[in-house]
Structure formats: C-alpha cells, structure tokens
Amino acid sequence: MRIRLLSLIAILSAAAVSxxxxxxxxEGVIDTADTLSLGLPRYADLQRNIVFHSExxxxxxxxxxxxxxxxxxxxxxxxxxxxPDTGILYSVSSDGKDWGTxxxxxxxxxxxxxxxxxWLPCGDxxxxxxxxxxxxxxxxxxxxxxxxxxxxSSWSVPRPVRMADGTPVEGIFEQDPLALSGGRIVGAVHxxxxxxxxxxxxxxxxxxRGWRKADFLEGEGLPIEPSQYVARDGKLVMLMRDQxxxxxxxxxxxxxxxxxxxxxxxTNIPDSRSKQCAGNLPDGTAFWVGNPTVGKSRRAxxxxxxxxxxxxxxxxxxxxxxDLSARRKDGRYKTLGYNYxxxxxxxxxLWIALxxxxxDVAVYSVKIPIFETQ
Numbered sequence: 388m389r390i391r392l393l394s395l396i397a398i399l400s401a402a403a404v405s406x407x408x409x410x411x412x413x414e415g416v417i418d419t420a421d422t423l424s425l426g427l428p429r430y431a432d433l434q435r436n437i438v439f440h441s442e443x444x445x446x447x448x449x450x451x452x453x454x455x456x457x458x459x460x461x462x463x464x465x466x467x468x469x470x471p472d473t474g475i476l477y478s479v480s481s482d483g484k485d486w487g488t489x490x491x492x493x494x495x496x497x498x499x500x501x502x503x504x505x506w507l508p509c510g511d512x513x514x515x516x517x518x519x520x521x522x523x524x525x526x527x528x529x530x531x532x533x534x535x536x537x538x539x540s541s542w543s544v545p546r547p548v549r550m551a552d553g554t555p556v557e558g559i560f561e562q563d564p565l566a567l568s569g570g571r572i573v574g575a576v577h578x579x580x581x582x583x584x585x586x587x588x589x590x591x592x593x594x595x596r597g598w599r600k601a602d603f604l605e606g607e608g609l610p611i612e613p614s615q616y617v618a619r620d621g622k623l624v625m626l627m628r629d630q631x632x633x634x635x636x637x638x639x640x641x642x643x644x645x646x647x648x649x650x651x652x653x654t655n656i657p658d659s660r661s662k663q664c665a666g667n668l669p670d671g672t673a674f675w676v677g678n679p680t681v682g683k684s685r686r687a688x689x690x691x692x693x694x695x696x697x698x699x700x701x702x703x704x705x706x707x708x709x710d711l712s713a714r715r716k717d718g719r720y721k722t723l724g725y726n727y728x729x730x731x732x733x734x735x736x737l738w739i740a741l742x743x744x745x746x747d748v749a750v751y752s753v754k755i756p757i758f759e760t761q
Contacts, residue, residue, distance in 0.1 A: 410624055410638045412656045412679075412691070413700035419657050419681045423707055427689060430703040432754035438478050438486045438740075439748040444468055444718050446726055448748050449562045450740035451506035452733045453513045453539060457483045459740055460492055460515060461748050462502045467719035468745070471522040473500035477515075479539060483738060483752055493517045493534060493545060504531055504560035505574070507594040511537055514593060517545060518559040528579035531556040533595050549596045551589075556598055558582075563664055563729055564594060565615040565623075573623060573645035574598075575613045584610050586625065588645040601641070606650030608637045614665040615645075616673045618696025626665050626675065627651060634658055634681045656699065659685050662727040664739070668692075668755060669732065675699060676728045676739055685724030686711060688741070690753065705739070705751060714744050721745040 418426025438459050439445070446468065448461040460477040464470050476489040493501040496519060504516030513536050520529035531548040547555040557579045564574035573588045576598075584603075591597035608629035615625045623641040625648065636656040639648040656679065663677030673696040678685040691702040706725055714723060721744065728741040737753040 408618075408622070408640060408697055409652065410626065410636070410654050410656065410693070410697050411699070412654070412702075413698055416691075416700060416702050417657060417679050417689070419679070422680075422684070422687075423709065424704050425679060425687050425689060425702075427702050427704040430690060430705055430753060432756075433705060434484070434752045435706070436484045436486070436750050436752070437747055438480075438750055439476070439489055441746050441748070442716065444721060444745055445748055446742045446745050447503045447562065448727065448740040448742050449503045449505055449729045450731050450738055450750060451508055451513070452731060452738075453506075453508045454511075456481055456539060457733075457738070457750075458506065458513065458539060459486070459748065459750065460503050460506070461742065464500075466716070468721070469500060469502075469520065471495060471500050473502065475501045475503055475515075475517060478748075483733075483736075483750060490540075492542065493532075498522065499529065502559070503562055505562040505564050507533075507564060507566075507572070509593045512593065513537075513539055514595060515542075516548065516560045516562075516564070516594070519545075520559060526581060528557070528577065528582050529559050531558060531560050531576065535593075535595075546595070548594075548598065551597050551599045561612055561614070563614050563666070565617075565666075567617070567644060569644070571644055573615055573641075575615075575625070577611065582611070584613065584627070586613070586639075586641075586645060586648055599646075601645055602647035603639070604650055606637075606639070607653050608633055608651060610637045610639075610651045612662040613639075614663055616665045616667050616696065617671070618673065619671055619694065620696070622696075624665075624673070624696055626654075626656070626663065628658065628660060628662060629653065630660065632660055634660060636663070636677075657681055659683055661685055664728050664730045666730060666732065668737070673699075674730070674737065676705075676730055678725065683722075685722055685726055688725035688728065690737075690739075705753070712743065712747070715746055718745070
C-alpha cells in the first residue's frame with residue numbers, strides 16, 4: 388500500500404511541475420553547432436589563476452571561503468582516475484589568486500581511496516566532507532567521513548558522517564551541499580549498494596550528523612551528481628547529470644525545503660554528461676556553470692543566469708578550446724577540457740574551481756556587476 392501511495396505521490400509531483408517551473412535554456416542563447424564558442428560572448432571581467440600544476444591526475448576540485456581565506460581541495464593520484472593511491476590535497480590563499488604549497492588533507496587508506504565531498508564552514512569550524520570509496524572496485528560505492536579544523540591547518544582524524552538514526556552514511560556525498568536560510572542543509576548522496584542517488588537533508592548546522600533521506604522516486608534518465616539552488620518563488624531546484632547520455636540536464640523540484648522532490652525530468656539545457664555547479668547570487672539570481680555541449684566534449688566552459696530560477700536567458704563563455712593547454716601526461720579518464728566546476732560566492736565575485744585536462748587545479752574569478760556588496 389505504501390509503495391502504491393509513494394508512486395502516486397511521484398506521479399502527482401511530476402505532473403505538478405508546470406512548463407513555467409521547468410528549468411530551461413531560452414531559445415537561441417546557446418548554439419551547440421559552434422564548437423569554439425557555443426555562439427556565446429566572452430565574459431569580460433574574468434581572471435584565471437592556477438592553484439597547482441600536477442604531474443599526475445587531479446579532479447573534483449572544491450572551493451570555499453572561511454575566516455578571510457580561500458580553501459581549495461581536490462583528489463590527486465599519480466597517473467589514473469580513482470586508483471588506490473588517490474588522496475585529497477588542499478591549498479590556502481588570502482586573495483584567491485596566490486596559492487600556497489598543497490598539503491595532504493586525507494591520505495589514501497588501505498581499503499579505500501579518498502575523494503572530496505564538499506566544504507561546510509560553520510561558525511569557527513571548517514569541515515571537509517570526504518568520501519572513502521571502496522578500492523579497487525569503485526562500483527561498490529563508499530562511505531562518508533569528515534575532518535574539521537578551527538584554524539584551517541590542524542585537522543581532526545576522519546570520523547564517520549552519520550544519519551539521523553546514528554548509523555554511518557553508507558554512500559558518497561556530492562560536493563556542494565546547500566545551506567538554507569533557516570539553518571537546514573540540503574545535499575545529495577550516492578548510496579550503496581552501487582551508487583544510487585538520493586537527496587538528503589539535516590538540521591545540524593555542522594553537517595556531520597542528522598542526515599535524512601528525502602522522498603525521491605524514479606523518473607526520466609539516470610540522475611547523478613546534482614547541484615541545488617533556490618528559485619525566486621522559494622522552491623529548491625536540483626540540476627543533475629544524466630548518465631543515460633541524453634546530453635541534457637535533468638531536474639527535480641522541492642516545495643518543502645528538500646524533504647521531497649519531484650520525479651526527475653529532462654530539461655533542454657545542453658550538457659556534455661558532466662558534473663556541474665549551480666547556486667544563487669546575493670540578489671537571488673540563479674547561476675549555472677558547466678559544459679553545455681551535445682556530446683562528451685568538455686572543451687567549452689559556460690556561465691548562465693536566470694532571474695526566476697527557471698528560465699536561463701543569459702549565458703557567457705568563460706573558456707574555450709583555444710584556451711586549453713596541451714595535455715602533459717596520459718592517464719585513464721584524463722578528459723581534455725574544463726572538468727567538474729564547483730563555485731562559491733564571496734562578496735561581489737563568483738569563484739569557480741575546476742580541473743583543466745584533469746592535470747591542473749584552476750580557479751576562475753568572475754566579477755558580477757549586478758552584485759550589491761554584502
């Protein structure tokens with residue numbers, strides 16, 4: 388009976404998402420046939436800084452701002468993606484431009500390799516969610532841990548992140564949990580067995596305990612790697628990669644602060660089947676950063692804006708194929724291009740961290756004229 392009821396709820400929730408509430412790219416904004424620029428103007432006020440030149444493999448770069456300094460973490464291995472020697476490094480900067488020598492945040496473990504799960508600044512404590520993924524078969528998923536620090540240099544030992552019933556989070560956190568104005572944190576976990584996506588939420592401001600699974604039933608595509616933002620009407624919008632290679636983003640909407648979500652549906656937003664990021668500017672404008680191409684190319688990076696959180700009608704090219712450096716070293720899954728962007732807003736600047744060719748850790752700073760200094 389409960390299964391039938393939940394199925395009915397899913398059908399009704401999907402039907403309740405009207406065309407005006409479906410995230411979409413305005414017609415004519417992106418020209419996917421233009422493989423150099425996507426038909427987009429260049430963003431004028433943009434700077435790029437290299438955090439770290441790797442001689443091996445780097446990816447899953449995540450950035451935050453804590454007590455006046457910028458913190459950037461990423462996973463790193465000697466040559467290939469997701470191998471047993473994968474650990475997490477981090478670097479610190481006072482201005483987001485000049486970065487210190489990387490330090491080890493979490494080394495590889497005997498039964499796991501480590502990958503970033505996102506930053507959680509809270510008061511006087513900075514917490515890093517870290518995913519321990521079972522090695523050597525990553526398809527078995529992993530478990531979520533955290534390390535924390537009061538000064539950004541001395542870190543606790545890894546401890547399990549816990550669900551509301553006290554059990555460990557048996558899954559892999561996506562990297563940009565969203566803190567809502569009321570204190571709730573909304574995120575997503577790829578749970579075991581395998582890597583099944585489910586949104587999660589907690590009332591714990593530190594984000595290390597109290598997580599609950601949201602109601603989230605099957606819809607279109609195969610959703611993974613979501614990012615969330617708040618639409619102008621107060622609803623939460625989640626954009627997701629479609630692993631079924633539709634080459635458009637999936638979306639889901641929550642009207643109750645992340646406790647339940649509509650069944651995933653396809654958008655018309657082009658996507659290279661890659662991780663992306665989304666969020667809000669201080670005035671509430673929604674933004675999305677990703678690789679809006681039809682096919683698996685990640686050699687164009689774009690930034691798009693939406694006033695209401697549904698219609699993305701402005702977009703800009705941040706970097707294109709002609710900006711790419713040559714790959715220095717071969718390795719498994721070392722995709723050419725701008726990989727897995729994640730962003731944070733500090734004052735009047737949008738900061739975007741990513742991996743270039745899965746070799747270099749890069750940070751782009753984007754000045755947004757419409758910002759009002761907070």
